[in-house]
Amino acid sequence: xxxxxxxxxxxxxxxxxxxxxxxxxxxxxxxxxxxxxxxxxxxxxxxxxxxxxxxxxxxxxxxxxxxxxxxxxxxxxxxxxxxxxxxxxxxxxxxxxxxxxxxxxxxxxxxxxxxxxxxxxxxxxxxxxxxxxxxxxxxxxxxxxxxxxxxxxxxxxxxxxxxxxxxxxxxxxxxxxxxxxxxxxxxxxxxxxxxxxxxxxxxxxxxxxxxxxxxxxxxxxxxxxxxxxxxxxxxxxxxxxxxxxxxxxxxxxxxxxxxxxxxxxxxxxxxxxxxxxxxxxxxxxxxxxxxxxxxxxx
Amino acid sequence: xxxxxxxxxxxxxxxxxxxxxxxxxxxxxxxxxxxxxxxxxxxxxxxxxxxxxxxxxxxxxxxxxxxxxxxxxxxxxxxxxxxxxxxxxxxxxxxxxxxxxxxxxxxxxxxxxxxxxxxxxxxxxxxxxxxxxxxxxxxxxxxxxxxxxxxxxxxxxxxxxxxxxxxxxxxxxxxxxxxxxxxxxxxxxxxxxxxxxxxxxxxxxxxxxxxxxxxxxxxxxxxxxxxxxxxxxxxxxxxxxxxxxxxxxxxxxxxxxxxxxxxxxxxxxxxxxxxxxxxxxxxxxxxxxxxxxxxxxxxxxxxxxxxxxxxxxxxxxxxxxxxxxxxxxxxxxxxxxxxxxxxxxxxxxxxxxxxxxxxxxxxxxxxxxxxxxxxxxxxxxxxxxxxxxxxxxxxxxxxxxxxxxxxxxxxxxxxxxxxxxxxxxxxxxxxxxxx
Numbered sequence: 233x234x235x236x237x238x239x240x241x242x243x244x245x246x247x248x249x250x251x252x253x254x255x256x257x258x259x260x261x262x263x264x265x266x267x268x269x270x271x272x273x274x275x276x277x278x279x280x281x282x283x284x285x286x287x288x289x290x291x292x293x294x295x296x297x298x299x300x301x302x303x304x305x306x307x308x309x310x311x312x313x314x315x316x317x318x319x320x321x322x323x324x325x326x327x328x329x330x331x332x333x334x335x336x337x338x339x340x341x342x343x344x345x346x347x348x349x350x351x352x353x354x355x356x357x358x359x360x361x362x363x364x365x366x367x368x369x370x371x372x373x374x375x376x377x378x379x380x381x382x383x384x385x386x387x388x389x390x391x392x393x394x395x396x397x398x399x400x401x402x403x404x405x406x407x408x409x410x411x412x413x414x415x416x417x418x419x420x421x422x423x424x425x426x427x428x429x430x431x432x433x434x435x436x437x438x439x440x441x442x443x444x445x446x447x448x449x450x451x452x453x454x455x456x457x458x459x460x461x462x463x464x465x466x467x468x469x470x471x472x473x474x475x476x477x478x479x480x481x482x483x484x485x486x487x488x489x490x491x492x493x494x495x496x497x498x499x500x501x502x503x504x505x506x507x508x509x510x511x512x513x514x515x516x517x518x519x520x521x522x523x524x525x526x527x528x529x530x
Numbered sequence: 531x532x533x534x535x536x537x538x539x540x541x542x543x544x545x546x547x548x549x550x551x552x553x554x555x556x557x558x559x560x561x562x563x564x565x566x567x568x569x570x571x572x573x574x575x576x577x578x579x580x581x582x583x584x585x586x587x588x589x590x591x592x593x594x595x596x597x598x599x600x601x602x603x604x605x606x607x608x609x610x611x612x613x614x615x616x617x618x619x620x621x622x623x624x625x626x627x628x629x630x631x632x633x634x635x636x637x638x639x640x641x642x643x644x645x646x647x648x649x650x651x652x653x654x655x656x657x658x659x660x661x662x663x664x665x666x667x668x669x670x671x672x673x674x675x676x677x678x679x680x681x682x683x684x685x686x687x688x689x690x691x692x693x694x695x696x697x698x699x700x701x702x703x704x705x706x707x708x709x710x711x712x713x714x715x716x717x718x719x720x721x722x723x724x725x726x727x728x729x730x731x732x733x734x735x736x737x738x739x740x741x742x743x744x745x746x747x748x749x750x751x752x753x754x755x756x757x758x759x760x761x762x763x764x765x766x767x768x769x770x771x772x773x774x775x776x777x778x779x780x781x782x783x784x785x786x787x788x789x790x791x792x793x794x795x796x797x798x799x800x801x802x803x804x805x806x807x808x809x810x811x812x813x814x815x816x817x818x819x820x821x822x823x824x825x826x827x828x829x830x831x832x833x834x835x836x837x838x839x840x841x842x843x844x845x846x847x848x849x850x851x852x853x854x855x856x857x858x859x860x861x862x863x864x865x866x867x868x869x870x871x872x873x874x875x876x877x878x879x880x881x882x883x884x885x886x887x888x889x890x891x892x893x894x895x896x897x898x899x900x901x902x903x904x905x906x907x908x909x910x911x912x913x914x915x916x917x918x919x920x921x922x923x924x925x926x927x928x929x930x931x932x933x934x935x936x937x938x939x940x941x942x943x944x945x946x947x948x949x950x951x952x953x954x955x956x957x958x959x960x961x962x963x964x965x
Contacts, residue, residue, distance in 0.1 A: 283777040285944060302780065310777040316770035321585065332577045333778040377774065 235261035235296055235384055235416060242281055242291035244440075251277045253440035255291070259418050261384070264411045266427035266434040266521075267420040270529050274440040275420045276313050279387050283310055295385070306334050309383035313390050313420075315374050317362045323349070323373055324358035327380060334381035341380065348376035352402065368399045375403060379410070386410060388419035392426055404430050428521040436528045443528045452518040455527065457492040462513035463505050471508030475501065487513065574779040578787025579794065586758070586795045595754060596799055599747070603807045606743045608814060619646045620687050621666070623658045626673035631718070632701055636671075639693045674698060741880040741908025744830035745901055747803065749873045752837050752900065753866070755796045756845040760862060762788060763849030763943075772943055781940040789842045793835070800834050829907040829917075836921065837900025840928045841869070847935035850943040872898030876905035885911035894920050896927035 237259040244252040252274050259265050269275050280286045282293055283305055293300050318326055324345055331341025349355045352372040354365075362370060371394065378386060386407070392400050400423075407417050407430065418435075421427050427434065428448055435445040444451065458481075463471055469488035472480055477493035478501060492498065498516070505511045519527075586592050620640045633649060640647035650667055652658035655678075658670040662680050669691050670678040677695045704717065766772045775784055804827055848861040872892055879889040885906055892902035893912070899920050906912040 280773075280944075285773060285776055302778075306778050308777075310774065312770065312773040312777075314770040314773070316772065316774040318765075318771050319769055325584070329577070329581050330774065330778075333574060333775065 235414070237282070237385060237416060237418075238292075238294045238297075239278070239282075240292045240294075242278060242293070243289045244277060244281065244286065245289055251440050252281070252288070252291070255437060255441055257435045257442055257445055259385070259416050259435075261416040262411055262414050263433060264407055264417040264419075264431045266431040267418050267437075268422075268424070268427065268434055268525055269420075269437040273437050273529075275437065276389055277440075278437070279310075279312075279389050279418075279420070282387055283308070303335075307381070307383060308385045308387060309378035309381070311374055311378045311386075311388040311391055315370060317370065317374060317377070319363035320361050322359055323354070323362055323365070326362060327373070327377055330377045331380050334383075336381050344380040344382075345376065348380050349373075351406075352376060368395055371395060371399065372402070375406065379406070383415060385416045386418070388417070390421060391419050392421050392423050400426060424520075424522045424525055434521065434524075436525060438529045444524070448521060451524045452521070455519060455524075456494065457496075457498060458517040458519060459490045459492065459498060459501060460487060460513060460515045460517050461490060461501065461505050461511065462487045463509045464512050465509045471505060472501070475504055489517065574783045575787040575790065578779070578784055579791035582762070582788055582791025583795055586792065592795070592799075596802070599750070599799070599803050600806055603743065603747070603803055604810055606739075607807060607811050619648055620690060621668045622647055622649045623661055623667035623670035624649055624651045625653075625655050625658045625670060628671055628674050629701075632674055632698065635697050635701070636694050639697060640690055643687075643690050645687070645690070669694070671698070675702065740826045741905055742877065743807070744826060744904055744908070745873065745877050745880060747800070748830060748834050748837065748901055748904065749869065751796060751800060751834055752841060752869060755792055755838050756841050756865075757862070758792050759788065759842050760845040760849040760858060762792070763846050763939075764852050764854075764858060767850060767943055768853040776944070781943060782936050785843075785846055785936060785939050789839075789846060793838055793842065796838050797831075797835055800831055804831060826904065826908045829904045832921075833900040833904050836924045836928070840896050840900070840924060840931060841865075843928070843932045843935035847938040847942075850939040868895075868897035869901070872901035876901040880905045880908055883909065885909045894923055896924045896931075899924050 239258070240256045242252045242255040243250075255274065255278060267275055267278070277286065281288055281291075282300070284300070284302070295304055298304075321329075324342070327345035327348070328338065328341040331344060332338060336344070346355065346358065349358055352369075352375075354369060354372060354376075357365065357369070362373060365373065371391070375388075375391065378388065388407075391403055391407075395403065404426065407419065411417050431448055433445065433447045434451065436443050446454075461469070461472070463469070463486070467483075467486040469480060469483045469486070472478055472488055472490060475496075477496035479491045479493075480488055481491050482489040490501065492501065502511070502514055505514065622636065628649070637647045650661070652661060652670070655670070655672055658667070658672075659678065661667045662670055662678065665680075668679070668687055671694075672678060675698070677691065677698065679691060704714065709717070766775065772784075808827070844865060845862075848865060849858075852858050852861055875886075875889050875892055875898075879885055879902075889902050889905060890911070892898040893906050893916075895902075903912065903917065903920050907917070
């Protein structure tokens with residue numbers, strides 16, 4: 233059976249606020265999935281619920297068809313939104329300690345800790361305190377803590393936040409590598425361009441419930457049709473302004489980005505453009521993930 | 531003085547060992563370091579407890595605190611012994627003859643006051659007087675008929691010297707009476723009639739001293755360990771490492787491991803201090819070990835452990851409701867009030883040698899029993915079954931407190947921001963964990 237996390241009907245209130253509202257989604261092993269949503273959408277609450285860190289009003293979470301228990305959760309890796317390490321504990325000891333809490337032997341935990349520190353360029357810092365590291369390096373240690381027990385599922389809350397491009401590349405590389413080795417990866421981020429490059433699929437939530445999910449390709453090509461059209465001699469795309477069911481989203485250097493209503497045929501637009509002048513460019517355009525996100529959450 | 535030198539050397543050696551150990555920790559690599567394992571506690575609780583032990587042992591606060599305790603104990607034992615050593619010998623100058631039986635009587639008189647007697651013979655009264663003026667002898671006996679002192683009224687051994695003078699006078703009177711040897715033997719072997727007391731015997735000074743030192747140790751150690759627990763829990767919350775930890779283990783496992791780890795360190799430190807006190811007291815011949823003091827020491831260790839077990843849960847729960855140093859003060863102060871009250875009342879009882887009704891009541895209340903009950907033991911004012919009842923009450927109360935604290939901890943530890951009010955921490959909502 234393929235490892236699969238199934239989230240069904242999660243509901244949680246904080247006072248009068250409905251933080252999770254019948255939220256359901258799936259996460260399959262070997263996939264990197266972006267978990268997106270505006271601030272306060274319920275992403276962190278969902279991740280905490282997966283690790284049993286808060287009580288729910290309703291809903292179920294299963295792994296391979298079985299209810300999650302503490303032993304299963306110890307085979308997952310978790311990186312919380314607010315980074316959590318002992319500031320004055322030695323880095324090597326800290327990783328060993330966390331590895332042992334994930335059922336590793338002391339020897340295995342030390343070996344893996346050293347390996348991951350070498351991978352992240354921190355091998356010589358094993359006997360330093362966490363508080364002596366920069367923010368980016370603390371984040372690398374935090375990721376090492378989530379990885380050293382070779383988890384079956386990785387849940388990372390904003391792992392790219394506050395990192396420089398080099399740090400983002402390192403973490404992206406590791407996440408893809410883990411997915412190729414059969415690990416399921418779910419991570420939240422507001423850096424949608426990075427998510428688009430990194431993820432095969434996304435889950436977008438808002439106000440605690442699912443608004444859309446699917447592969448990045450499907451989401452980019454689904455929904456309203458988009459065209460990029462350039463007509464020579466008409467830099468402001470005036471030819472398109474009177475077309476019924478066509479909205480100009482952007483005009484740059486004579487290149488018009490058009491959004492077509494569902495009942496509008498692109499042939500109609502092409503004919504209108506040809507009648508206005510010589511058509512230098514006419515192409516359908518994929519939606520960027522940021523556009524998918526905005527349309528889904530507004 | 532030699533004991534002070536010994537203690538100084540011991541402190542220097544301990545500091546050097548601690549420095550060496552620290553240097554070794556810094557220089558060792560991750561892969562060569564051994565994992566600290568607790569042989570008697572397995573699983574997550576054991577792992578958490580082992581971390582607590584290792585981090586505490588490494589901490590400067592622990593090493594300095596232990597050294598400080600050892601110095602305090604050493605001072606408490608050595609200073610009275612040094613004081614006692616100055617007055618332990620009564621130097622008797624002798625001019626002319628002093629019969630053997632009279633020397634023995636003088637030795638007995640001096641010994642009854644807890645001192646020793648030495649005799650120095652002088653050829654002439656003038657030479658003996660010179661020695662007296664120089665302070666080389668404390669009194670001079672001239673031809674067993676006269677006693678000469680430097681300044682009678684201010685002599686610290688005035689009572690003993692008066693007794694010696696009295697005994698010399700009685701010896702002269704007996705000689706004049708020309709008694710038969712049998713009559714003399716009867717008089718020489720006369721002993722006092724028995725004394726019957728309507729009240730229990732007063733506590734010996736040695737037991738009082740042990741009791742006071744023990745109460746100070748219990749109070750200092752409980753304050754120290756409670757603070758460790760409080761700050762340890764608060765730091766896990768404020769650093770947010772708590773979220774990583776609770777993703778792998780249940781709150782009660784983390785809490786139990788922490789309490790156990792700090793408890794092991796606490797008991798080890800207390801045992802070290804008491805062991806050090808025993809060895810030092812024996813080597814200097816301190817009166818702290820006489821009488822019922824060994825029983826008192828056992829009682830101190832037992833109640834230190836019981837007190838820590840009771841309070842550690844309370845302080846851990848309090849720590850889970852805070853995440854800043856300023857919030858700590860607000861919760862720690864009310865919690866320390868019972869300890870302070872117990873300490874003051876128990877100390878007053880130990881010093882007065884009288885067990886008041888108040889201290890007897892406090893000895894059965896779990897928050898104050900760790901101080902009041904050792905005080906009663908020191909005063910010999912408690913029976914074994916009363917002691918056992920107090921232990922049983924304390925254990926039962928600890929069980930209830932642990933359950934209460936675990937609930938507060940579980941509800942408050944992941945709530946960040948402002949201090950969590952107790953009523954919120956205890957609020958019950960019918961929810962379930964994701965399954």
